[in-house]
Amino acid sequence: MDETTFRILDTLARGLGIELSIKALTEKIGELYGSAYYVNIYKKLQQLAEEGIVRLTRMGNSLIVGLNFKEYMITDLLTEMEFRNKQTLLREHRELQMLFLELETYCRDLLFVRSISIIKPYKNAKLNRAELLFLIRAHGMSFYPDEKEAETLRNMVLQLQAIHNMKIDFLILTDAKFLDMLSSDEINPLKEMISDKITFFNPQNFWMAIKVAAERNIPVKAEEKEISPAKIPEQDLVYNLARFGYKEMGTQMPAHGRNICIEYIATALIAQGDARRIEAVPVILAKNSVNFDILLFLSQKYRLSERMLGLLKILQEAVPRNDSEAVIKAMEAMKIKEIPADKKSILEKMGLYNAT
Numbered sequence: 001m002d003e004t005t006f007r008i009l010d011t012l013a014r015g016l017g018i019e020l021s022i023k024a025l026t027e028k029i030g031e032l033y034g035s036a037y038y039v040n041i042y043k044k045l046q047q048l049a050e051e052g053i054v055r056l057t058r059m060g061n062s063l064i065v066g067l068n069f070k071e072y073m074i075t076d077l078l079t080e081m082e083f084r085n086k087q088t089l090l091r092e093h094r095e096l097q098m099l100f101l102e103l104e105t106y107c108r109d110l111l112f113v114r115s116i117s118i119i120k121p122y123k124n125a126k127l128n129r130a131e132l133l134f135l136i137r138a139h140g141m142s143f144y145p146d147e148k149e150a151e152t153l154r155n156m157v158l159q160l161q162a163i164h165n166m167k168i169d170f171l172i173l174t175d176a177k178f179l180d181m182l183s184s185d186e187i188n189p190l191k192e193m194i195s196d197k198i199t200f201f202n203p204q205n206f207w208m209a210i211k212v213a214a215e216r217n218i219p220v221k222a223e224e225k226e227i228s229p230a231k232i233p234e235q236d237l238v239y240n241l242a243r244f245g246y247k248e249m250g251t252q253m254p255a256h257g258r259n260i261c262i263e264y265i266a267t268a269l270i271a272q273g274d275a276r277r278i279e280a281v282p283v284i285l286a287k288n289s290v291n292f293d294i295l296l297f298l299s300q301k302y303r304l305s306e307r308m309l310g311l312l313k314i315l316q317e318a319v320p321r322n323d324s325e326a327v328i329k330a331m332e333a334m335k336i337k338e339i340p341a342d343k344k345s346i347l348e349k350m351g352l353y354n355a356t
Contacts, residue, residue, distance in 0.1 A: 001077065013067070014194075014224075017220050020066075021062040025041060069214035069215070086200045099130065099160060100200055107201060110149075113136055113202075114135040114209070116135075118200060120196045129166065136150075138174035147326050150172050153170070154333070157170050158333070171193075171294065175209050182194070187223060191221065192226045229271040229272075229298070229302055245287040246280050263290065265284065270311075280349070282346055283349055285315055286350060287353070292326070305334075313338065318347060
């Protein structure tokens, strides 16, 4: 793969579903790699379009560029791109080599593990931190991982975290949930993760999942900017709380707001520190479908696990669920020390909102 092709594919792969003109793509490549020349990019895109690797769609006076996932060779090329990115990362951060080796060696015999990606690798490596995305096989079309399989991965990560003296946050998703989140109209952590990641274990499986989505006409769109739960605007918080069945007394619901996933909203309520709103977390979790693995990931990433655990225990007592019970056990196994919440007040609030 020549350098220009690599840079084009890498830039397009970071912005799945984001419409870019050739001019905008050239600018993005320049931002990532320091330089890019329109004429060179244009000529290479014409060649890649003839080979079926990219699509060039006329929109007004511009040509919009996109990866063509209906082309058989696309997953092979993106796999090659991932391995090249992996090699560059490990040359610059040799301390990650042993971590990668141990993950790959351990997961090679775990047939349910489809792929492993490392998220924002350069930024996190400077912080002695790693963020991992495990894509695992779904049982049927279940959104939830088999608990024994999830526990196996959690225990492995905890061991590696201790061995390497490194903070490792991780998200475990079935391939069914992976596609569901990518196609969702809500802002969610997965859309942000795929804009800056390297899939170092079985990258062909990762890109095959994206290819399957394209073949089923499932829209996939990345989010280039990462949301900060502590900084979600008031309008978006109130709007989404109402969406999830929690309307505050005396608060007028905004006519518009960004759709943000419930796991992000629950995390934001804790991060922003309003005691009254923190008590709303069990209410919205009880009234809606929740992925507790995403909740675990976010609470770990933003250092809110202790308070989240206290809230989840009250939720589990009021509305027992297997998935929340499993995550509570996982958090306890991770030696997370609960910060107790006001049980009496929360249970009263759950009753008021018909959440029990």
